[in-house]
Amino acid sequence: MRTRTFRLTIYLRCSGCNIVADDELKMALSKPMLLLSPMFVYMGMEMTFWMNVYGTALGYTLRFGTERERLVGLNGMVVGAGQIAGGFIYGLSANWFRKRGRDLGTLIALLLHFAAFYLAFVTLPDTASLEETDKRSYFAIDSSLAMICSFLLGFGDAGWNNPLFSLLDTLHPHNPVAAFAVFQGYQAIGNLISFAYSTCLTLPYQLAILVVAGVAGQFGFCIVEWKAVSDEVKAHMSKCASVASQLSEGTVATSVCDLDLTETKV
Template sequence: MAHKEDVEEDEPLLNPNPVGQEDRSLLSSMNSVDSVDVPLLIASQDLPKPRQQRKFFCIDVEFLNIILLGLGFMFSIGAYQTAAMAQTVVLNSVKDDWFQGTSTMGYICLAINCGTQAVAYLLGPSIVAIIGPKLAIVGGAVCISLFISTFLRPIAITIYIGSSILGWGVGIIWVVQGYFVTINSTKSTNGRNTGIFWALYQTSLVTGNMFYFLMLHGQESIDPTTRFIVFAVLLGVSVLGIVTFSLLVHPWTGKPLRPPTEETEIDEFEYQGPKQALVATLKFAMKKEMWILLPMFLYIGIELSFWVNVYGTCLGYTLRFGIIRESLVGLNGVFVGIGEITGGFALGLLGKWSHRNGKDPGILFAMLIHFCCFYLAFLNLPADSPLGKTPEKSLLEPNEDIAMLCAFLLGFGDAVWNNQLMAFLGIVYPHETVAAFAVYQFWGSIGNTVAYLYSTVLLLPYQLLLLVVSAVPAAFGFFMEEWKWGFLDSEAYKRLHRKNSDPDFNEPERSIYEPQCVDHHADQSLIIP
């Protein structure tokens, strides 16, 4: 037995195990002390465990997974995006015994792709629950490679089937993307990791489209040999994406893990079966918060369709650009990529500032950036340029410098919209990331599909007007949710909630606006005199 004189009076008893009884637990050792005059510090059962640090060749595993995820997207989704940005122009150039392309056929294929994506986003959580996140993301990358291969020898039926397969692959990949970012991030690193992922992913827009620009530079049309070389290279890059996703440090099969918290270790997470995942996704989609964010989901889908294909097609169909018009489709992708990378790195550097001050300033800035871009595009491009080759001009003579500035602004604004929304969903719904990103991408794909369908008939000014009109409710819906969750996470709300739930809680007699030092460990242990 330990006695009072064996312990210093003013030092808490942290390890009172007597010699020869090391195998006894700390709590039973504490309870073995029979002197009530010795202060004991007894750890509460709610005391959080430190997060386990995992290393792979001296590299933090979580950070390594973020890098691998970004590189996988850079190769796989990047190859798909490069193909998608030129798809309408390329298909219009193919006219032989096997295939007769039209000026708007690319829009139809992309609408099929996005419509299939919408279904994949709803069923994606169930598929992931069955086969596991890693196998799902690798399988999605295989679907992308199959789609790109159909352009080596375009045939109408294979193009349409490939577009449908592509929708399933891209849908599954994006559902799992949110899971992998969240599972490898903490609340403080979520913004940084999202920015790093986004910057790596969008690097492919620069490299892929620069390759396309160099291949088409000086050519007035796309000949079969050039088309074959371009898509053969893109196919090889997409295969690299399959390999990169295979290197993710995660079990090949098995159930999705829940994101790590301060209270749980990474191996203790629960999982949902496929039926529960589908039901949970549908229930999650019915939440009031999701309806408030619905305009933002739709806007991101609409503006995505505009910069991915419609804007580049307008450049390729504007005859006043002369011999460089075909190569401008690729150069447009380069400047969109530069804008995406710039926005991603800026948000990565400002991640902690955004975490402290909120994400609404970034969304407001992105909306204004896009408004400037839409106005410049209205001045610079012919009204009928989305529908076919045109010799007309708009209010200004078409200028390639203004066109590339618009491309940069499109990319920068898109990066801010997406990064802020993904970081917000990851922070607010850390245990429902798959469902949250599935709902987000589902409505985004609906916006994509609608935009590609109306692009087959609407002139450019009307498309730009729809973008402006849809951006305003998108931003204000996000503001409402950001302000609400910012308040719920504030110290003032936490004290109010504790006061209402604990009758013995005494509110300090000071203003909630006064600066104060909060002891985050004060309620994690119990002092027993």
């Protein structure tokens, strides 16, 4: 009896896992998630860059002298400080970005990343991500610029996360855990791709790939964001029309609708 109960429990659990896996697979292949996938992949590639490539490049740049080992550790701390600052500022500005469009928040984050990529390009030697080198860079080696780049990478990373998680919650309010799991799956693909090419491509080529991926991610995010806002407006107008049909005075329903539409981006 116990054996049968145990087998039945395992079967039910496995069946539940299969159902969850099927739902997540369908969600991952849905149109909104496919449009957001370039952004997910870019975030994984960018994470690999600041966690692995950029710190390695700092340590391999011999012109930093005795500071280069210290800069490798400081890079992680400064990136973390940038993420904390970005999360704090974006958290306080969440309602402001929601009214004016979450795509504005990701655009600002993308521009901050581009600024960081430019600083990395002009301050570090081309081959610094692959081997120790004492080659000259376009600008004089400056540890302060290197740390500014680290801070921008962390701040921009938070700028991508906050609007994205807000959008995922809007798209899948009843199953945000599955949506986040899909995001992590695509992000892991970006990690894998970035780790693969980071062992053979010099720094300028890696930065160029990140720029292209970032633009593609922003483009896909904008399409999904605009569609989500449009659906919210349509749903609200439909609700207002339903209320108006049930009320004897249409002015009351109109005032209720106008109250909410002032906080909705058209």
